[in-house]
Amino acid sequence: MAPQLDGYFKQVDTSAGKFIERLRQAVAIPSISAEPQRRPDVVRMSKFLEEQLKSIGATVQAHPLGPQPGHPELELPPVLVARYGNDKNKRTVLVYGHYDVQPAEKSDGWNSEPFELTIDEKDRMFGRGSTDDKGPVLGWINAIQAHQEANIDFPVNLMMCFEGMEEYGSEGLEDFIHKEAKQGGVLHGADVVCISDNYWLGTEKPCLTYGLRGCNYYGVTISGPGQDLHSGVFGGSAQEPMTDLVRVLGSLVDTHGQIQIPGVxxxxxxxTDEEKDLYPGIAYSMDNLFESLGSKTSIHEDKDRTLMARWRFPSLSVHGIEGAFAGAGAKTVIPAKVTGKFSIRTVPNIESDKLDQIVFKHVKDIFAKLGSKNTLDVQLIHAGPWWVASPKHWNFEAAGKAVERVFGIKPDFTREGGSIPITITFEQATGKNVLLLPMGSSTDAAHSINEKLDRRNYIEGIKLLGAYLHYVAEEKMD
Amino acid sequence: MAPQLDGYFKQVDTSAGKFIERLRQAVAIPSISAEPQRRPDVVRMSKFLEEQLKSIGATVQAHPLGPQPGHPELELPPVLVARYGNDKNKRTVLVYGHYDVQPAEKSDGWNSEPFELTIDEKDRMFGRGSTDDKGPVLGWINAIQAHQEANIDFPVNLMMCFEGMEEYGSEGLEDFIHKEAKQGGVLHGADVVCISDNYWLGTEKPCLTYGLRGCNYYGVTISGPGQDLHSGVFGGSAQEPMTDLVRVLGSLVDTHGQIQIPGVxxxxxxxTDEEKDLYPGIAYSMDNLFESLGSKTSIHEDKDRTLMARWRFPSLSVHGIEGAFAGAGAKTVIPAKVTGKFSIRTVPNIESDKLDQIVFKHVKDIFAKLGSKNTLDVQLIHAGPWWVASPKHWNFEAAGKAVERVFGIKPDFTREGGSIPITITFEQATGKNVLLLPMGSSTDAAHSINEKLDRRNYIEGIKLLGAYLHYVAEEKMD
Ligand SMILES: [Zn+2]
Ligand SMILES: [Zn+2]
Ligand SMILES: [Zn+2]
Ligand SMILES: [Zn+2]
Structure with a gap:
């Protein structure tokens, strides 16, 4: 039986102005987790959320995470755990979001003040955090409030976990989740998990996301002289670490994205054929890609192969070099010690440890062939695993029905090229299915200048989050 | 007839404490030309020098050079032109030095305050600018003063040109010299030129320097996407400029210093055989090299080949990449536009323009082979020519005799691997022979932390500068 949702939808439309005002207040707090001097603003944002949660009758606990690793003087912002409803006859849904944001300065090239929500004639709501991730976080609160205002029974027990360090590596969160998801913990007892912190593949068609690539990030350090040298004096008499490093980095991947490391x-x-069949129906085009790139410098010529390259094949990117001259102008230095940074996006069935071993071996083999007297060191800097869930799970079925109800169209089932490491933490800690349910669209420019959330994505997104909870409450468990 | 110098030498020893005090005052002024906020200190240093020059009876003019290119609000420090003596029966010697210094902060790793002259138990005088180039600049003033105090007739007319922007590219100086060396200009009328702004090859044996390598500095820019991309989202679907750039940079030179660009x-x-014969006698060893490198990562195994590599063969160094990730940690960026910086040290008979053409062609050929959709641009960022003078010129003969008189040993005739572009400017503008007459030693660490000048090099160096002027006054012109 399809849930009764018309009253709820109508209420969301009626309360839209209030919900946008809530977003405006949230965006006005520059809760940048990467900048120590902004830490009080991150804490202020947690207090704001706490108030909002209490105002709709949720119980809230702010869990301290202790000092920031490497910064003993800097307290991590708290994890907020809120609960709304505690009815043993209802299912319990655990949702996650983050209330911190990326850095932003008007001078980076924003067209408006980044911390003033600015709505243009196309109803695009510009502001840092609008789409990543304050809009979705407030979406859950707004959904509860609209139920109350419309006098509609809330269909599930909602357990909310909102953190303030996502944009700086979610420091401290993994341990917290593993501990609190256990019997007796504050995150125990969820039937399913839902994370709204990613984006539609395009701008028109909603999607449900069931996979993420992982990322193994490496540093290869080559050192020789005891200190930086002047190239006039020592050019020609010293073996130069940069000469060796660019050759090693040049051996990893070719222009066409083919990874040159044997065995990867x-x-x-x-x-599989079944998998291949999924791609043609997905709403995406090469023009979408070209628009995102700002150029036509694609590796592949067709959409399906491009999406496969993003979602289900590994890729290798060379990010840069630490220790070399990186400024403007013309410095004639021979850097003494340089570290090349590269990463490999991982997919099923790449085993992280095995990948490390073949990467290390390749780098050492190439370096050995150079016959250099310099010293090589290659290390894994960090690794986050890939993740794939079953899009046939009842959690996804429920979300799919909610999308169809709100938008009148079946969602695309997508994967993401990037990693959201907390996804797999929730899956492992709770043992439950995790759904990624995006609110924003591909043009939202999270992490860039002029980040925005379209009014439509916000308001229809609030409807979607509420509808999803209704379908989750009714969906037949597998 | 050998000049009478004993009285002068004795006076220099007698006045040594005063000369060291003068150096202490000069080092105390942090005349860092590269830092705009230090510009008043650079100007203060010019005033200090002016006073010192006037105190010994020299006439001084401070020539303004106008605003700094690219910094309309920042006035360049003046060029000081001083004259001591105006006797038509004496020869006129033009000397050059600079009163600005490299940046220095105690926190860079100095063992003492960089702007407090600190003398240790080995009579090493530590301080920024001690050897580069305040010691030599004051050397000329001290030489005049010692003549006065010992009542010895000064043997030449001395024309001194001291600038305050050497460590930041000698902005404005080249035009000034070309203009003022002409008939009627303040630098007109020199018979020879002497520059004391380089170093002995080792620590024991003085040298005279007759050659410098040039430097052509290139930037190769590869661009593709309209803005930096996230490697999770776009890794595998976009051609990455860094992938192409490390391959291009890897094609330039090998680990053993062999330049891979055809035609260089x-x-x-x-x-020549004659040239080959010069090397065995030069006081230098592989241990000297290893000590300077702080490692044994040399290209060559023997001294002669090492010195030839430094002085008379070209070398290619890769300095770094602008636009890529260069910080600590692990940023997963795909840089949209990256510029690799490399330079070639040039020697006779490399023609600068021809070199540019073959470098551009090579870079374009390698890039074309990659089959990339990205865009390549390769440019010359700056070029300074190589320079070789005749070490048989009477200016060098005079200096050689002065070295033998002061140190009891014939100097090594050396070249430098680096460039001192103003050398060739003086040669071209005056049409006269230019001698490089170093005061400091190879261990002085100019441009590094713990820059120093040994007391012996300073005091015997003052004797040398004075003695040189006596021999120049008497030497038979070619
Ligand atoms: Zn986010
Ligand atoms: Zn984010
Ligand atoms: Zn200098
Ligand atoms: Zn210098």
Missing amino acids: MDMVAPV | MDMVAPV
Whole structure:
């Protein structure tokens, strides 16, 4: 039986102005987790959320996480755990979001003040955090409030986990979740998990996300002289670490994205026919890609192969070099010690440890061939695993029905090229299915200048979050 | 007839404490030309020098150079032109030095305050600018003063040109010299030129320097996407400029210093037998090299080949990349536009323009082979020519005799791997022979932390500068 949602939808439309005002207040707080001097603003944002949660009758606990690793003087912002409803006859849904944001300065090139929500004639709501991730976080609060205002029974027990360090590596959160998801913990007892912190593939069609690539990030350090040298004096008499490093970095991947490290591609799961059939129906085009790139410098010529390259094949990117001259102008230095940074996006069935071993071996083999007297060191800087869930799980079925109800169209089932490491933490800690349910669209420019959330995505998104909870309450468990 | 110098030498020893005090006052002024906020200190240093010059009876003019290119609000420090003596029966010697210094902060790793002259138990005088170039600049003033105090007739007319922007590219000086060396200009009428702004090859044996390598500095820019991309989202679907750039940079030179650009080595003048014979006698060893490098990562295994590599063969160094990730940590960026910086040290008979053409062609050929959709641009950022003078000129003969008189040993005739572009400017503008007459030693760490000048090099150096002027006054012109 399809849930009764018309009253709820109508209420969301009626309260839209109030919900946008709430977003305006949230965006006005520059809760930048990466900048120590902004830490009081991050804490202020947690207090604001606490008030909002209490105002709708949720219980809230702010859990301290102790000092920031490496910054003993800097307290981490708290994890907020809120509960709304505690009815043993209802299912319990655990949702996650983050209330911190990326850095932003008007002078970076914003067209408006980044911390003033600015709505243009196309109803695009510009502001840092609008789409990542304050809009979705407030979406859950707004959904509760609209139920209350419309006098509609809330269909589930909602357990909310909102953190303030996501944009700086979610410091401290993984341990917290593992501990609190256990029997007796404040995050125990969820039937399913839902995270709204990613984006539609395009701008028109909603999607449900069931996979993420992982990321193994490496540093290869080559050192020789005891200190930086002047290239006039020592050019020609010293072996130069940069000479060796660019050769090593040049051996990793080619222009067409083919990883040159033997053995990596052998670990990749083959594309099944069933999988292949998923791609043609997905709403995406090469023009979408070109628009995002701001250029036509694509590796592939067709949409399906491009999406596969993003979602289900590994890729290798060279990010830069630490220790070399990186400024403007012309400095004639021979850097003494340089670290090349590169990462590999991982997919099923790449085993992280095995990948490290073949990467280390390749780098050492190439360096050995150079015959250099310099010293090589190659290390894994961090690794986050890939994740794939079953899009056939009843959690996804429920979300799919909610999308169809709100938007009148079946969602695309997508994966993401990037990683959201907390996804797999929730899956492992709770043992439950995790759904990624995006609110914003591909043009929202999270992490860039002029971040925005379209009014439509926000308001229809609030409807979607509420509808999803109704369908989750009714969906037949597998 | 050898000049009478004993009285002068004795006076220099007698006045040594005063001369060291003068150096202490000069070092105390942090005349860092690269830092706009230090500009008043650079100007203060010019005033200090002016006073010192006037106190010994020299006439001084401070020539303004106008605003700093690219910094309309920042006035360049003046060029000081001083004259001591105006006797038509004496020869006129033009000397050059600079009163600005490299940046320095105690926190860079100095063992003492960089702007407090600190003398240790080995009579090493530590302080920024001690050897580069305040010691030599004051050397000329001290030489005049010692003549006065010992009542010895000064043997030449001395024309002194001291600038305050050497460590920031000698902004404005080249035009000034070309203009003022002409008939009627304040630098007109020199018979020879002497520059004391380089170093002995080792620590024991003085040298005279007759050659410098040039430097052509290039930037190769590869661009593709309209803005930096996230490697999770776009890794595998966009062609990455860094992938192309490390391959291009890896094609330039090998670990053993062999330049891989076709045609460069063909332009290098062959080593003559006569030239080959100069090397075995030069006081230098592989241990000297290893000590300077702080490692044993040399390209060559023997001294002669090492010195030739430094002085008379070209070398290619990769300095770094602008636009890529250069910080600590692990940023997962795909840089949209990256510029690799490399330079080639040039020697006779490399023609600068021809070199540019073959470098551009090589870079374009390698890039074309990659088959990339990205865009390549390669440019010359700056070029300074190589320089070789005749070490048989009477200016060098006079200096050689002065070295033998002061140190009891014949100097090594050396070249430098680096460039001192103003050398060739003086040669071209005056049409006269230019001698590089170093005061400091190879261990002085100019441009590094713990820069120093040994007391012996300073005091015997003052004797040398004075003695040189006496021999120049008497030497038979070619
Ligand atoms: Zn986010
Ligand atoms: Zn984010
Ligand atoms: Zn200098
Ligand atoms: Zn210098």
